[in-house]
Amino acid sequence: MIGKYEYNMKGTNLGEFEELVLLVVGISNGEAYGISILEEIEQRTGRLVTVSTIHTALYRLEEKRYVSSEMGGASKERGGRKKRLYSITAEGHQALMNARAIREELWGLMPKLNF
């Protein structure tokens, strides 16, 4: 599959939005699914995100093995469709911590700026 190959090329770097999604998955670990993540992000950041953006991010994270998923319960308002519930993996957690460490290191180097 062409798609797979492309995503692997991107390596294990976390994009900014992917990091955000991964964080939200981590917060409600095992309970997170498309819409819950979307609402969390919209609430926290005030950004308007489309469902498809979230799905794409989740799909990529799964490709990088940062999240795992399993099918969950259906509900009436989902038209009888089941949820796909995401939880963060150890690698995912490690990747988040790496990203945070890099940032903190960089913050430590930041001179005091007066604006």
Place this chain on the structure above:
Amino acid sequence: MHGLPDNTNPPKWADTLLELCCADRFLEEIQGDLHEWFHKTVERKSLRKAKLLYALNVLRSLKTFRLRSLQSFILFIIDRTMLQNYFKVAIRNVFNHKFFSLINLTGLTFGIASCLFIYFYVKNELSYDSFHQHKDNIYRVVQTNPKTGTKWRSAPTPLGPALHNEFPGIVMASMGEDPVFVELQGSKFYEPNFYWTDSTFFDVFSFPLKSGNPSKALAEPNCIVLTEKIAKKYFKDENPMGKVINVKIYDGDKILPMKITGIAEDPPPNSHIQFDILGSMISGLELYKQFENHWGFNWLKSYVLLESKNDVERIKSQIPDMIDKYLGEGFSEQKGLYFQPLKEVYLHSKDINNKDIKGSIEYVYIFSIVGIFILAIASINFVNLSTARLTVRGKEVGVRKTVGALKSDLIKQFLSESFLLALTSILLALILVVLLWPFFIELIEKEIALEILFSWENLTALLIILFITGILSGTYPAFILSAFKPINALKRATSLSKRGNTNLMRRLLVIFQFGISIFLIVGSLVIYSQLNYMIKSDLGFEKDQLISVPVEDRGLQKRIDILKDEMGKVQGVEKITASGESLPSFMNNTWSFSWDEASEEAKLGIDVVAVDSDYFETIGVKLKEGRNFNKSFHTDSARSFILNNAAVKRIGWASALEKEIQVGGRKRKVIGVVEDFHHFSLKHNVRSTAYFIAPPGNRVSNDNLIIKVSSNDMVKTIEGLSDVWDRFSTEQVFDFKFVDDAYDQTYKADQRFFMIFGFFSVIGILIACVGLFGMVVHMTEQRSREVSIRKVLGASFHSIVVLLSKEFTRLIAFAFLIAGPLAYISTDRWLQQYPHRIDVTIWIVLLAGLLAFLISWITIGFNTIKAAIANPVRYLRNE
């Protein structure tokens, strides 16, 4: 599924799209999330906006990596296991209801076969002249008279050079028709399809040469190109190239030794240009030098090849100037040129005076409509029988629904059934077409090879027919059946047949079907009556026992008087005369005609016919006034005319006697007026005609003998005539035709039209009857209990028959009321093309209606009577 109110659901089409395209792996999550998102959005935004956003989201979700593979797409649409089941059930159903399946199959098979035949006919008509490489830029040169609007096909010799000078880019090909006699090792062949032409003929048209060089074959004088057919006839398997054969040219009265320089492939049957031998034009022009600058003698069929389509308008606008330049100032008022596109020549030449083109776009339209009619009748049978069988299938539908079949499953099932039947019908129809092909060829009198049946184009056409009939005839019953409430379907079956709308629909379809049938009957009757009228009509002379003998031999034409006298002595010859035109004749000579200044301005034409003094007596035409020619009056042979009544009427004189008219630039006196008679068929009006005595050796001179023979021992008389002929001519074989037969021949195309129309009408009506029969069987079956109870209670045989045939009779009456007037109007319009025509009387329409009733009563009768005399116990025992 129905938990939420309908209006707060996301748009269904977007959901279907998603289900259709999205791979199963992603579908569950995406659709669920989108639905949830939608319900949340609806609370905040307007419904319309939410729906729109939902659709946008669906589109956005359809990333390439999420799409289904092709295989899964097909499998998603067609459930294989179920499909197998549908077909299994379909086949079972076909066999369980053998009678009705048979009726459906017969109707559809014959309908499709007829449709295919008509399709091939129409396709062949439309394919004429389409094989030429430059077909889009070839035009036929047609002369016109801008004043009268008449058009004629042939062109004079100087037109070619003139067009060449004025419009350098064009290539012109002219064909000069000239029947010849070919002498070959003692045997002689009469070749009517001989044409003078030159190498441009091969530049313009795509008639390939088997051997010989197209640009050189006709470049030298005295060269000929034979078609393969003729080469085979003359030389069997020898190589004819380079051989010299003697060709006797009749009109030129000369024998030319001509060298064979090329062999052409036979012109395809769908070419309006048909030739057997082509001779080099240089020799032809040499032979007819007197016409080199003669603009009045039209003997060439001319075609031009233009560089591009845009040239037509430019050239057209310059034609009047050209005419004025070459013929003299003011001539463009009475002479014009019209460039007719090649693709219109075969089908759109009705208004152009020519005898060699028999195609008609009208026939193409009429037959296409008949084909569609027949297919409609056959499909209606299918729809009607299927919906009528609802009562029987209702239970099955009920059970299927109860065990969980969805509406769509049922629709798929019924559609597969109708497709199965349509497919079987198409295969049977193909077999039928192959079997009946020779019959079809004979009917249309065209050469079409059976191979054209198996082309990609036709396969596509067949598939289209399959889908149209399959879907059209399957959809309606499928939807009606699948819409049943299972509880109703499982309860008494009869309650279903009372469903108002299906009953109404069925009635309308029967009305439509019989409307078409009545239309076809009226059409056939009108065409037949018109044909019969034309054949039986008085032509104005006595055509019986007349034979016409052409004298093509130029040498013999000069001695025609002696031949006539000798033939007159043969036993059985009652009268004999000579004439410049045979009977019937297209009239080969039209001269200018005037009687005063105004008529001179109008540039009128009159047909001239050379006759002997005993002409009118022989063919039985009466003089209206004046006297006949008299050989002892010297002036009669040079200065007198006899006009026909049409000419006198055209002039407007009360009496034409002793008045002077100008014909062909010469003043002559009118000595008599004859009653009009038809030199050609009744498809044309009698034109102004002048009869006169012409000396031999002229273009118009007598070249036909017209002989009245007595009816006893015709064979011996003709043998006697033949013997006399052989004493006189060694060059031409004795040839003759019966005048009445020859006139009948002029209606051949019309007769063929009637045969084809009538044949397909009968098929259409039969198919409608088969359907009606099926409906009646079904209905009597349905009402068998009712009829039995009525009989038990004392109903008479008569009242039962009336009861059962009442409904259909009423429907056919309706059909008649609608189709009758329509048929009346359209056939009346069709008849307008004939100057001598019958009136479509109300009687023809009524007769058609009566026929329709009779046919349908015969169809209904058998079954209603069977039902009326059946033993009621048979049907009531099981109750």
